[in-house]
Amino acid sequence: MDVVPLRIGPIDVATPVVLAPMAGITNRAFRRLCREWALGGHPAAPGAGQCTGADAGQDPGRGRRPGLAADAGVFVSEMVTSRALLERNEESLRLITHDPDEHPRSVQLYGVDPDIVGSAVRMLLAEGRADHVDLNFGCPVPKVTRKGGGSALPWKSGLFARVVGSAVRAAEPHGVPVTVKMRKGIDADHLTYLDAGRIAEAEGAAAVALHARTAADYYSGTADWSAVARLKEVVTTVPVLGNGDVWSADDAVRMVAETGCDGVVVGRGCLGRPWLFADLVAGMAGRPERVRPSLGEVLATMRRHVVLLVGYYATDVGAGEAAGPALAEQRACRDIRKHVAWYLKGYVVGHEVRARLALVSSLAEFDEVVAGLDVAQPYPGSPAEGQRGRGGASRRVTLPDGWLDSREIEGSQAVDLAYAELPASGG
Numbered sequence: 001m002d003v004v005p006l007r008i009g010p011i012d013v014a015t016p017v018v019l020a021p022m023a024g025i026t027n028r029a030f031r032r033l034c035r036e037w038a039l040g041g042h043p044a045a046p047g048a049g050q051c052t053g054a055d056a057g058q059d060p061g062r063g064r065r066p067g068l069a070a071d072a073g074v075f076v077s078e079m080v081t082s083r084a085l086l087e088r089n090e091e092s093l094r095l096i097t098h099d100p101d102e103h104p105r106s107v108q109l110y111g112v113d114p115d116i117v118g119s120a121v122r123m124l125l126a127e128g129r130a131d132h133v134d135l136n137f138g139c140p141v142p143k144v145t146r147k148g149g150g151s152a153l154p155w156k157s158g159l160f161a162r163v164v165g166s167a168v169r170a171a172e173p174h175g176v177p178v179t180v181k182m183r184k185g186i187d188a189d190h191l192t193y194l195d196a197g198r199i200a201e202a203e204g205a206a207a208v209a210l211h212a213r214t215a216a217d218y219y220s221g222t223a224d225w226s227a228v229a230r231l232k233e234v235v236t237t238v239p240v241l242g243n244g245d246v247w248s249a250d251d252a253v254r255m256v257a258e259t260g261c262d263g264v265v266v267g268r269g270c271l272g273r274p275w276l277f278a279d280l281v282a283g284m285a286g287r288p289e290r291v292r293p294s295l296g297e298v299l300a301t302m303r304r305h306v307v308l309l310v311g312y313y314a315t316d317v318g319a320g321e322a323a324g325p326a327l328a329e330q331r332a333c334r335d336i337r338k339h340v341a342w343y344l345k346g347y348v349v350g351h352e353v354r355a356r357l358a359l360v361s362s363l364a365e366f367d368e369v370v371a372g373l374d375v376a377q378p379y380p381g382s383p384a385e386g387q388r389g390r391g392g393a394s395r396r397v398t399l400p401d402g403w404l405d406s407r408e409i410e411g412s413q414a415v416d417l418a419y420a421e422l423p424a425s426g427g
């Protein structure tokens with residue numbers, strides 16, 4: 001099968017693979033780790049990998065010319081809300097920092113108000129902070145859908161069109177592509193993705209990505225790739241990206257073959273496995289090699305993850321005092337805790353080491369905890385692979401009163417929506 005490179009607006013993406021935005025995960029440190037693996041070599045080994053530029057990334061990467069070639073895929077930031085960005089919230093400004101050598105600098109925005117989303121895009125691009133903007137319409141969490149945001153929003157087709165159109169028009173003068181990420185709909189009886197795909201295309205989106213589940217599905221069951229194939233039939237002038245349950249390079253190749261999609265978006269499959277991007281690059285090029293790290297390589301990658309996180313948290317984003325080295329290290333160690341079980345899945349390390357690693361508060365402590373482990377322990381095979389991260393049962397989607405009665409905003413729904421951005425996190 002021929003897997004062809006992907007073009008998102010003016011950006012050529014050599015490998016048609018996108019790191020899915022994941023709140024709390026795809027910060028600059030994790031994106032770098034994934035890029036390093038994608039670009040070849042073991043990034044934890046001295047001199048390995050082909051990324052250049054600041055190691056711990058003190059430079060937030062502002063003011064660079066838009067990159068027109070994506071090195072080995074697109075690596076999207078976790079989402080920021082448009083409102084928080086406009087308010088120059090410190091954590092939001094940190095979330096949109098990039099390494100100087102990151103191409104393209106991809107930022108995901110979440111928003112429900114066309115004017116605010118447009119203003120956030122204008123701010124981002126006037127300050128030279130991004131080469132690609134992705135809009136998040138996939139968030140299924142009740143506190144967001146209850147107000148009509150996230151995956152509830154495309155049901156209101158007029159509003160959806162206005163949000164996408166506003167972002168596209170704000171980005172146009174900068175030549176920056178805007179893409180849309182969405183779910184199939186609210187539930188099986190209220191599917192929105194085909195309409196939303198057509199609308200996004202008509203409003204000038206440069207690509208549409210479909211997480212092939214409804215909001216009601218949440219993360220349950222398996223993603224319905226046939227919906228990606230349907231979307232591909234309907235959206236004909238811009239790339240369609242498939243998302244959901246790509247756990248291996250073979251899954252990615254199969255998704256392209258089965259759906260005809262132009263690229264794949266990979267989320268949970270790379271949690272604790274940034275080397276999946278090396279596999280994806282090889283797999284999409286039709287090559288058989290796969291990374292099968294020893295325990296020593298996993299630990300080295302984890303350690304590098306912590307080091308990159310220290311740099312990330314120490315970044316001065318100009319909106320308050322930058323964290324000193326000790327505080328940045330503490331934050332990095334706190335952040336890595338959630339990754340420990342994913343990294344060590346399938347390896348024999350014992351409960352005590354896992355528990356201690358999940359509590360480390362400094363790099364020195366990390367080194368001490370892993371010191372006695374058998375670094376030569378080989379890759380355990382299938383126990384290290386497969387599902388990880390969010391899962392769980394389907395659920396009833398909480399929506400504002402009367403939301404499903406009409407596809408336009410009515411009555412007090414506008415008031416609900418005004419609050420839809422405040423508590424947003426993730427997709």
Ligand SMILES: Cc1cc2nc3c(=O)[nH]c(=O)nc-3n(C[C@H](O)[C@H](O)[C@H](O)COP(=O)(O)O)c2cc1C
Pocket residue numbers: 020021022023024025078079108136137138139181211243244245246265266267268269389390425426427
């Ligand atoms: C921890 C976590 C955080 C997420 N945060 C976001 C987000 O910020 N924006 C978004 O569009 N999707 C978010 N998602 C959804 C993913 O981007 C992706 O659509 C979903 O996980 C399905 O892909 P997968 O099966 O490859 O994981 C998140 C998913 C997870 C597991």
